[in-house]
Amino acid sequence: MSGPLSDLVRLDDYRWLIPKTRQPGMRTEGLIYASAAMLPGIVQDRAHEQVANVACLPGIVGRSLAMPDIHWGYGFAIGGVAATEVDQGVVSPGGVGYDINCGVRILRTNLSAADVRPRLAKLIDAIFAAVPAGVGGQGGLVLKEPELQAVLRDGAAWAVGRGLGRPADLVACEDGGKIGSADPRAVTDKAAKRGLGQLGTLGSGNHFLEIDVVDEIYDQQAAEVFGLRHGQVVLGIHVGSRGLGHQVCADSLETMQKAVVRYGISLPDRQLACAPVKSPEGSRYLGAMAAAANYAWANRQVITDSVRHVLAEVFAQSKDALGLELVYDVAHNIAKIERHSVEGHERTLCVHRKGATRAFPAGHPDVPAPYRAVGQPVLVPGDMGRYSYVLVGTAEAMRQTFGSTCHGAGRLMSRTAAKQNTRGDDVQRDLAAQGIIVRGRSRSGLAEEAPSAYKDVQQVVDVVHGAGISRRVARLRPLGVIKG
Amino acid sequence: MSPRPPAPDAPAGGPEGHVFLEHTADIRLLAWAQSLPEVIAQALLATASVLFPAPEVARVETRIVTLEAPDPVSLVVQSLNELLFLLDTEGFLLGQVSVEVSGPGLEQQKPARSAPVRATLRLTGDRLGSSQREYRVMAGLKAATYNCARVSYVPERRRWEATLTLDV
Numbered sequence: 194m195s196g197p198l199s200d201l202v203r204l205d206d207y208r209w210l211i212p213k214t215r216q217p218g219m220r221t222e223g224l225i226y227a228s229a230a231m232l233p234g235i236v237q238d239r240a241h242e243q244v245a246n247v248a249c250l251p252g253i254v255g256r257s258l259a260m261p262d263i264h265w266g267y268g269f270a271i272g273g274v275a276a277t278e279v280d281q282g283v284v285s286p287g288g289v290g291y292d293i294n295c296g297v298r299i300l301r302t303n304l305s306a307a308d309v310r311p312r313l314a315k316l317i318d319a320i321f322a323a324v325p326a327g328v329g330g331q332g333g334l335v336l337k338e339p340e341l342q343a344v345l346r347d348g349a350a351w352a353v354g355r356g357l358g359r360p361a362d363l364v365a366c367e368d369g370g371k372i373g374s375a376d377p378r379a380v381t382d383k384a385a386k387r388g389l390g391q392l393g394t395l396g397s398g399n400h401f402l403e404i405d406v407v408d409e410i411y412d413q414q415a416a417e418v419f420g421l422r423h424g425q426v427v428l429g430i431h432v433g434s435r436g437l438g439h440q441v442c443a444d445s446l447e448t449m450q451k452a453v454v455r456y457g458i459s460l461p462d463r464q465l466a467c468a469p470v471k472s473p474e475g476s477r478y479l480g481a482m483a484a485a486a487n488y489a490w491a492n493r494q495v496i497t498d499s500v501r502h503v504l505a506e507v508f509a510q511s512k513d514a515l516g517l518e519l520v521y522d523v524a525h526n527i528a529k530i531e532r533h534s535v536e537g538h539e540r541t542l543c544v545h546r547k548g549a550t551r552a553f554p555a556g557h558p559d560v561p562a563p564y565r566a567v568g569q570p571v572l573v574p575g576d577m578g579r580y581s582y583v584l585v586g587t588a589e590a591m592r593q594t595f596g597s598t599c600h601g602a603g604r605l606m607s608r609t610a611a612k613q614n615t616r617g618d619d620v621q622r623d624l625a626a627q628g629i630i631v632r633g634r635s636r637s638g639l640a641e642e643a644p645s646a647y648k649d650v651q652q653v654v655d656v657v658h659g660a661g662i663s664r665r666v667a668r669l670r671p672l673g674v675i676k677g
Numbered sequence: 678m679s680p681r682p683p684a685p686d687a688p689a690g691g692p693e694g695h696v697f698l699e700h701t702a703d704i705r706l707l708a709w710a711q712s713l714p715e716v717i718a719q720a721l722l723a724t725a726s727v728l729f730p731a732p733e734v735a736r737v738e739t740r741i742v743t744l745e746a747p748d749p750v751s752l753v754v755q756s757l758n759e760l761l762f763l764l765d766t767e768g769f770l771l772g773q774v775s776v777e778v779s780g781p782g783l784e785q786q787k788p789a790r791s792a793p794v795r796a797t798l799r800l801t802g803d804r805l806g807s808s809q810r811e812y813r814v815m816a817g818l819k820a821a822t823y824n825c826a827r828v829s830y831v832p833e834r835r836r837w838e839a840t841l842t843l844d845v
Binding site for chain 2: 238264271290291292328387396397398439440442443450463466605607609610637
């Protein structure tokens with residue numbers, strides 16, 4: 194192979210190696226999961242350079258990984274996964290990103306597409322009115338300081354404890370909807386101030402609420418365990434920790450700029466600034482990050498409650514009669530302290546997932562009991578015109594990727610190019626012609642999120658399925674979408 | 678790794694200004710001016726323009742922000758993040774800005790590496806919902822990042838330049 198692709202060594206149909214010799218400072222190899230067809234775009238985007246940069250982090254274990262929805266990010270590539278040694282490695286806020294615990298959940302219903310179609314426009318408009326969205330994003334629950342502390346400590350359980358959900362919701366959340374090691378005291382006053390008025394809000398960008406129908410089942414057994422069936426309507430919620438999380442990351446990065454000097458760490462990009470996991474700076478970041486992650490789980494839980502109320506009203510049925518059970522809730526921007534087997538030895542690692550999803554297999558103790566026989570549900574949203582997927586975690590993911598897989602479609606086109614390519618009104622009209630009702634706070638935002646701006650998520654899923662790091666269970670097609 | 682170069686067709690003339698460069702998921706900006714305070718002001722106006730056109734914002738309220746940073750890159754990143762903090766917590770939109778900077782070596786266009794630089798930002802604008810004007814914010818920004826960030830005097834063009842990525 195010649196040209197820029199010569200940086201990469203093809204291992205098989207799905208895996209491309211970045212040799213340790215590619216750039217000075219790499220402590221390990223990089224590994225990108227992609228098809229041959231995807232690779233030129235990845236290289237043109239230069240995202241592989243960010244995978245190589247991450248390989249320079251002190252204490253990195255195994256390879257610097259990238260999932261097939263990889264694209265150019267900041268510091269880490271989006272789709273990046275890196276595990277570091279807890280005792281001798283670092284934690285990097287850039288490996289989590291600003292939207293800490295940005296994640297996805299889906300709810301299953303007892304409704305079919307035929308039930309929903311006649312009331313779809315009314316339903317979308319009612320959800321649009323009920324869930325505050327857009328920039329600034331005040332309009333959520335207004336919290337007093339002690340309540341915010343409880344949210345930061347208890348996550349989704351805070352909301353359920355106030356009647357904004359069901360106890361079963363917590364069982365169906367990654368980590369039960371809270372990281373127990375959260376340290377609300379590590380959240381700065383500025384970050385807390387941003388969190389006081391934003392709980393229960395969608396924000397902007399690529400965050401969404403979506404009504405989908407299950408249009409394909411690939412794994413009947415897993416689908417049954419997840420409570421999914423062909424023709425069933427499900428609801429998707431994609432949002433994170435809002436301004437509170439953004440500020441936690443920004444504040445932590447300022448601390449880490451000083452830490453890299455203090456600990457003599459040399460990095461190719463200041464966004465990778467980091468500190469030893471067990472240092473005061475590292476511990477403080479992990480405590481604040483966990484608190485922000487808990488805020489995100491509470492946020493998705495409060496939105497869930499709003500959506501349940503709207504459905505009950507629109508369909509004039511009780512929430513229980515409609516089903517509306519939480520299938521699962523995944524975090525895709527997070528750092529977790531996890532146990533993994535590396536070259537035959539059990540090790541405690543700090544696994545950074547920046548635009549990547551945990552994908553634990555059947556039998557893993559962290560998979561909720563109802564799903565333990567088949568594995569952890571993995572939720573992979575696509576664009577608003579095509580489809581999304583439900584996958585399941587695998588033992589192969591534990592062997593190859595520290596139990597990680599893709600998180601979405603990945604952007605193909607810049608926001609500027611997307612807006613030059615199409616107008617928000619056109620996106621809305623074209624999707625309406627396909628039977629998909631779309632609402633958004635901003636027309637330019639809709640243009641930026643046009644289906645053509647994203648990779649085909651099917652290609653992404655083909656790679657992770659083919660590589661064995663997760664397995665297809667079901668495909669979802671959108672009926673209605675609300676963008677922030 | 679060397680930072681991504683500006684887009685070749687980036688119009689980057691005149692004594693001061695800013696342009697947006699291609700970035701797959703986020704926004705990359707190049708601001709330039711004759712001094713460090715002015716380039717910080719340009720970066721602030723560029724960031725503000727993503728949210729709402731600064732010339733159209735009524736100038737009815739002022740916020741004074743003081744910052745201290747170890748170097749000019751941190752100073753610019755912190756300045757932009759202060760603007761986003763004010764939007765998030767007060768709905769503050771920027772219409773006009775002036776910046777004062779102090780620190781050793783700035784007169785020679787070479788800030789000392791060992792000493793902090795300090796800035797005072799005077800931000801004038803309006804708040805969402807506070808006046809007769811109705812503002813419709815065009816886009817959301819999460820933060821200004823350090824990714825391939827550069828802030829320096831560029832002798833060959835005889836101007837200060839700031840290149841930064843904003844997380845959308």
